[in-house]
Amino acid sequence: MQRIGVFVCWCGTNIAGTVDVKRVADALRNEPGVVFSAEYQYMCSQAGQDMIKNAIREHNLTGFVVCSCSPRMHEATFRKTAEAAGLNPYMVEIANIREQCSWVHKDMEIGTEKAIVLGRTAIAKVNLNAPLTPGESPVTKRALVIGGGIAGIQTALDIADAGFPVDIVETKPTIGGKMAQIDKTFPTLDCAACILTPKMVDAAQNDKIRILSYSEVTDVRGFVGNFSVTIKRKARYVNEEICTGCGLCTEKCPQKKVPNEFNLGMDTRRAIYIPFAQAIPKVATIDADYCTMLKTGKCGVCAKVCTAGAIDYTQKDLIMEEKYGAIVAATGFNPISMEPFDEFAYSQSKDVITSLELERLMNAAGPTSGQFVRPSDGKHPHKIVFVQCVGSRCAGASKGKEYCSKICCMYTAKHAMLIRDKYPDTEVYVFYIDVRTPGKNFDEFYRRAVEEYGVHYIKGMVGKVTPTGDTLRVQASDLLANKQILIDADLVVLAAAIEPDKSARPLATMLTASMDTNDFFTEAHPKLRPVESPTAGVFLSGACQGPKDIPETVSQASAAAAKVIGLLVKDKLVCNACVASSDEAMCNGCSTCERVCPYGAITYADKEFRMPDRTTRIRRVAQVNQAVCQGCGACTVACPSGAMDLRGFSNKQIMAEVDAVCK
Amino acid sequence: MTHSDRLKEQILRTSGVNPLKCMRCGKCSATCPSYDEMEYHPHQFVYMVETGDIEPLMKSESLYKCLTCFACVDRCPRSVEPAKLVEAVRLAVIREKGGNRLHTDDIPAKLDDDMPQQALVSALRKYSK
Amino acid sequence: MQTVTRDMLVSRAKALLADGTVDRVLGWKAGEFTYDVTPGVFTDADAMEKEFVYGDFCGANFSKYLLTEARKTEKKVLVFLKPCDTYSFNQLLTEHRFDREKVYAIGIPCDGMLDIHKIRTLSAEGVTGIDTDGESVTVHTLYDGDKTVARADALAERCVNCKSKKHVAYDELLGEDGEIIDSARFDEVAAIEKMTPDERFAFWQDALSRCIRCNACRDVCPACTCEKCVFDNPNSGVENKSPANSFEEQMFHIIRAFHVAGRCTDCGECSRVCPQHIPLHLLNRKFIKDIDEFYGEYQAGEKVGSRAPLVDFMTGDLEPSEAVKRGETNA
């Protein structure tokens, strides 16, 4: 008979506030199998855990139930406590009397009653627990980083630094991501390219890192330590090995009218192009939508001009299958479309631009090669208006994002400061709701913009922008002066909200990683495990997990790399102990379970059985591969005879729980 | 429940607006076409109803300057709907004894040829009950 | 009358016994009365000559017997399969339940078997003998002399709504193969669906409360071939020997129907053998009708190795809330 201990936690007042913990402990003391029952303020504390260890020794308990917070919080903690006291870690059950009882029922009487029932259910389950030992599975010592922005590059560099091979998969022809498009970076105003390109070159030259540019992940199978990923290398019609990146073809290509997405369509490029000078890999790419040779077969100028003979019009998409131990999502962000915010006349005038477009205008490698001029008539703007929180912090309105995009206040202060510094004759107005500068040296940076460079910060939102003549009439409210002011600006810059990259949602489905309603990856725990996805083996790096600036992205990238290294350094991974197991005596061998298994963990073997009449019979029976099975339980329901059962959540245990709950 | 609490509760109930959602961005006042004629501007309506400071609103002329063009409702990022608050305060005034601002018998005096019929109908709706 | 006669079967079986392809023959023996023919195993020619019978009451589906018989033979077992039996044959093969090489299957045409329960209600009790000639059946009874009943009225329900005269599995065919019939087998299910919930509950409470839990339906069903049934499996959580409020007693039929859902070939054996005449086939047909409606036409056993609906899925399947509405035409 089991000797069960029951420990009811106060959790300070979180539980004790609406549940009479003493009454729960007393009520559960006379449940079948219970030999010890107590309550304590903080079961998860060191003192609490020592209390459990002592109780195990004194009453030689065979298992215990902790009535406390959600098992998703401290099941692991209490399993380690059991292990420390020499008890099998799987002889522990948790009754969730905080998130699912004390926090959701205000009335003490109701809360106590329900806590007793939940405790009774956990006791019924632990009575039927069996000691389990988790199996092991090998770890493929190789990591995959999806996304080649600063997040992906930093993660890959750190992992390679630890000696593990890494693949970076980037959809664009070059790595670099958004940071490559940025001119200067806050708060130190050093040029983005100057700090990014050395890292890109390191990544290219590091023999542990393989950059798969112009490629995308199409399928992910397997689980932590044993992912098998299908990667599609889109045809770039240029042989990467031979191309020297001289750029001759990009000058001679007759097709000139292709909108250059690197400069956000503000200028044009050729059909065969290298996105920007410091591109890695420095290899040309033919844009199949615009290349006349590929469309009509008549041209071939680039092939004639190419000294290395690297052009190959017959190149096809290449499908690769690779094995990985860990996957890092670093898909980054994009500014949202300004189309629903037409009160700012973004679509009516070329002089209303987003901040990213302003970055390109001010960048030396940008469309105006550094000349800060208006996109409409190329004249120098004398009055500029910055509009903050366009599309951010909108609630209920169907068009915007509910969250604050975090980086706009800082980059607008940077833009204002740079413009005032380079062109002192320009008047700069910034309409803000609040200026949020929470980083190191951030507020000092913002104050310099206001005090030294005389940027006019006006508290109040812009209501309307109407193009009148060759200026833009900005109508805004100045809340502190309680006036409605009108400014005839030459240029209006919208600080657009940022959203995750469109490729994130399909990737999450492939990785079975969960996402929040805004399509940002959900982290395993917002405070304690911010760089891991709940799906084991999947890690999050950079803005794909939430809006963040470059310093935070780099620190999160290194954190994700540390987690990946922590995983890859292990030879064996302890796998889930709660996996399926089939009772061979009762198995029909009908392969119903094999058909529902998402991981292909079930194989069949012919085994000899001694029959009651002393004859032996060869029967086909199912066998579960403990390392591959993830313990979902689909097979246990598909199996009509109940031969297939799930350890830790066995049929008898769940039936006992149902009986206890319904009593 | 003081008199202004009761008033505030009545205004919030008739308008269905939750002023707590306002993040004080001022966009409603920025887009308000009759901002200059109004003594209290839309963002102030939201703030003053929230703080319960309703007496001055009821006495002010700006109640009748609001064109109910709903630009503020359309553009408010937090969908607070300030125009409905102005309407609710107006109703609070009209509902008090003798609160009607426009009597049917003084309509003929206001008639002029280019006054659209609809303006009269909406005036009657807004200014008398 | 059956187009194929006893003598044709016996001569064919004796030939195969003689040339050594088979060493056991599954057939029928006379039981207590002419109408309760019992299945039997014959190993030599003269036993067959003496005891083998075949007539209008040989409805048993021999597919399930192959699980045990196919193991006992060194060479092959000869089995005669009616068209509806062949579907169960394929379904058992899909589930690797017996070795196909150990079985020699002869497909025999079938003109529908008679239901003694119907004959009794149509004629009289105390039936001593039945012989059929052409389209009418003469019933010799103890007290009321001879009665004649039209053969069509005496046909078993599953034969009235026969779903297919086509053999989907055989090594050899006696006579030509028939066609799949677009039968009205779901009308009764649809009729029940049209009732109000109270009427439906009353109908099923009346039907299921007659159940004496004799497990005959489980023992005869070719889909119910578990080594050990879930109710006898100690760690299935539902097994309880002396049940105070027995889960097994009350939920047996729903669970059995669910376990065979997607695998039941609608052969009608369960209703045939039920001593209490509970229309169990209406439960299985409800699942088949739902599967056809929700996930597209599927006939279990039509093709060996086909993927049963409950071990398959489509991303666009309908939600359970809609399924309930669609399955129940009126609230």
Place this chain on the structure above:
Amino acid sequence: MQVTEYKPKIVAFCCNWCSYAGADLAGNNRLNYPDNIKIIRVPCSCRVNPMFILRAFQRGADGVILCGCHPGDCHYTSGNYYTRRRMALLFSMLSYLGIEKERTRVEWVSAAEGAKFAATMNEFSAQVAALGENKRLEDLRCKP
């Protein structure tokens, strides 16, 4: 005589990765839902055997709700697809046997939808309370 307002007994099976986390989130946000709903944690919604649901009804539950991840989000890629088919057939059969269809329900709740979880529980509890006590599934076979 103090009329105890009838509270139906409801069993909720929640899948560990999504709906159980959703339930925890509802707790974190202190959202209120009826106390007569008891949650049983299962690794995936596809772990719930129809026998568990029938057992709950047979042992006196008045309503059973099964919560899982949104189709496509299942942590085990295809678990909830099987749940959807099994429960579609089971619920249709139960209603065919005359059991009120409002007593059973499948709801997809993700880990981020705490509010939806609480709202669903409140609505389902009210729905089952309206039906009153479950007599029919306690013993489908009781002698007339």
